[in-house]
Amino acid sequence: MDFSPTDHSNPNPNSIFFPENPDPMADFELSDYLMLDAAVFEDDTSEKGTGVTNESETSGASATPKHSNIRCKSGEKKNMLGLGHRTAFRMKSEIEAMDDGYKWRKYGKKTVKNSPNPRNYYKCVSGGCNVKKRIERDRDDKSYVITTYEGVHNRESPYTSYCSQMPLMAPNACISQPSPFSSSSST
């Protein structure tokens, strides 16, 4: 795994690199950054427990040998067929719905077997792009939020755009503004 939060070369506009310490919400800390596109998808679903994946989405897998949580389910298969990238973050945050610059609409909520915490499903409604994201709390540490983006935005996040206008800044210094995480985009 060479992925890192500072890998701004990632062409996927989904890859919004959250600041390590956004002052507005202070209590936020990026823990893991996972880029799961088609190329590495196989690894992601193999549940070998070698990658950070094991620490995030599959955190509950240890309790249940079955890896039902990360199998290539219907939606994921579409993903493998070329629907788009999948990007997952695990971050320490009190809030689940963070404003990443896009407008999201919640379309579902589901309690999943591997986690005592419900998983929330959002669709991007800004720009009409077909991007989805899942948000759930880490089963082992509720102070962590696991966010999984699926698909590719057809436009950049206002934050990354902002970022691109500041070529002299360190890439990962971008996005620390404008106030990336005003709580909850929706509501």
Add this chain to the structure above:
DNA sequence: CGCATTTGACCGGCGC
């Protein structure tokens, strides 16, 4: 009144 959210039902895929 309009829009976003909530929540239960339904669907499709996978494992046994």
Add this chain to the structure above:
DNA sequence: GCGCCGGTCAAATGCG
């Protein structure tokens, strides 16, 4: 073939 599970849809409800 059946049951389980994750994901999505759509009607109902609440809030601004």
